[in-house]
Amino acid sequence: MTSVQTQPAAAETTKPGPLLAVADLAVSFATADGNVQAVDGLSLTIHPRQTFALVGESGCGKSVTALAILQLIPQPPGRIERGSILLDGRDLLRLSEKQMLKVRGKDIAMIFQEPTTSLNPVYTVGDQIVEAILLHQDVNNKEAAEIAIAAMHEVGIPNPKQRLRAYPHQFSGGMRQRVMIAMALACQPKLLLADEPTTALDVTIQAQILELLKKLKRERGMAVMLITHDLGVVAENADVVCVMYAGRVVEYANVFDLFAKSHHPYTRGLLASIPKLGETKHRLTTVDTVVNDPQEYKKLPEYHKGVVPWWPTLPPPDDVAPSSGGDAYVLHEIAPNHWVGCWRTAYVAQHPSPRPDIAFRRDARPGVAR
Numbered sequence: 173m174t175s176v177q178t179q180p181a182a183a184e185t186t187k188p189g190p191l192l193a194v195a196d197l198a199v200s201f202a203t204a205d206g207n208v209q210a211v212d213g214l215s216l217t218i219h220p221r222q223t224f225a226l227v228g229e230s231g232c233g234k235s236v237t238a239l240a241i242l243q244l245i246p247q248p249p250g251r252i253e254r255g256s257i258l259l260d261g262r263d264l265l266r267l268s269e270k271q272m273l274k275v276r277g278k279d280i281a282m283i284f285q286e287p288t289t290s291l292n293p294v295y296t297v298g299d300q301i302v303e304a305i306l307l308h309q310d311v312n313n314k315e316a317a318e319i320a321i322a323a324m325h326e327v328g329i330p331n332p333k334q335r336l337r338a339y340p341h342q343f344s345g346g347m348r349q350r351v352m353i354a355m356a357l358a359c360q361p362k363l364l365l366a367d368e369p370t371t372a373l374d375v376t377i378q379a380q381i382l383e384l385l386k387k388l389k390r391e392r393g394m395a396v397m398l399i400t401h402d403l404g405v406v407a408e409n410a411d412v413v414c415v416m417y418a419g420r421v422v423e424y425a426n427v428f429d430l431f432a433k434s435h436h437p438y439t440r441g442l443l444a445s446i447p448k449l450g451e452t453k454h455r456l457t458t459v460d461t462v463v464n465d466p467q468e469y470k471k472l473p474e475y476h477k478g479v480v481p482w483w484p485t486l487p488p489p490d491d492v493a494p495s496s497g498g499d500a501y502v503l504h505e506i507a508p509n510h511w512v513g514c515w516r517t518a519y520v521a522q523h524p525s526p527r528p529d530i531a532f533r534r535d536a537r538p539g540v541a542r
């Protein structure tokens with residue numbers, strides 16, 4: 173894996189290697205309408221204790237990325253076309269299903285976007301948590317039940333002992349979400365993939381769940397991949413942000429750089445489209461108004477040298493030089509630790525960038541209480 177060179181002043185100084193390193197991942201689905209390229213050349217790293225946010229519009233490939241990490245892509249119709257997914261240096265794409273069973277839940281757990289995916293309505297909540305524990309830990313039924321009660325208590329479910337015997341439909345939406353988190357956390361994973369964990373919840377419960385994740389992260393040293401389209405949640409919680417569009421990374425930076433110095437017009441469009449308190453506008457800025465404005469592309473540093481942000485609906489620059497694999501897109505490090513999806517122009521081809529890898533954590537900044 174490529175290493176981080178110069179960290180921003182605020183970043184952590186002692187950098188262990190990444191916990192997860194995804195390189196050039198491509199996933200497609202064969203559908204009646206043809207091939208859908210869900211993820212196309214995605215690279216990212218997640219470091220221990222980091223909150224890594226994956227953002228982008230519906231259908232851009234966020235869930236597929238998470239499912240690919242856990243090897244849960246249905247094949248067929250899905251196909252992992254290329255790439256590697258290293259967990260502590262071990263390529264998950266090369267593991268057998270039997271080996272993956274040990275990774276799922278134990279090393280990496282997931283809170284699914286669809287709660288129905290993880291909770292079976294015909295079994296009690298307790299049975300389901302206990303089963304997950306028995307699968308991964310060398311304990312008996314009684315000990316597993318105790319761990320389950322402790323996990324439910326930890327996520328703030330009142331009367332966990334009694335609630336163990338309840339069925340999923342007897343829980344409110346927020347409590348069901350907590351059950352899912354309890355189930356995911358009962359085995360103490362190193363990495364939690366949280367796919368829109370709060371979208372279906374009201375803001376108060378949403379804040380409670382995010383606080384809970386923060387607490388667990390702090391206490392257990394777990395890393396979190398937070399999939400969301402809520403930029404407010406990103407601003408409050410993320411260390412590193414990866415913005416995706418049409419299966420590709422368009423921007424990748426630490427959370428402060430991304431919000432203060434966004435370089436890709438799509439990211440600027442996303443940020444500009446959030447209504448701000450106290451601002452009177454006759455019309456909301458939409459993402460489209462920004463990405464369709466040619467002037468926005470010229471704002472990129474080194475544009476004059478031939479570095480142009482990539483965008484699928486725009487014609488490529490004249491000197492685009494596709495790679496031997498035919499790819500005209502590349503992730504370019506436009507500033508230290510700040511990557512932008514660019515056209516592979518002659519200049520970009522001559523100045524290759526390392527793959528994105530940022531060890532930054534906001535709580536590791538000097539003077540910030542952990």
Ligand SMILES: Nc1ncnc2c1ncn2[C@@H]1O[C@H](COP(=O)(O)OP(=O)(O)OP(=O)(O)O)[C@@H](O)[C@H]1O
Nearest residue numbers: 201203208210229230231232233234235236237249
């Ligand atoms: N099982 C499948 N069969 C066919 N196409 C699929 C399948 N799963 C995902 N896709 C396609 O892959 C693309 C990426 O989907 P994905 O679920 O990752 O989007 P997402 O970014 O998670 O969106 P959302 O914010 O709506 O959850 C979409 O075009 C989707 O239609």
Ligand SMILES: [Mg+2]
Nearest residue numbers: 234235236285
């Ligand atoms: Mg999704």
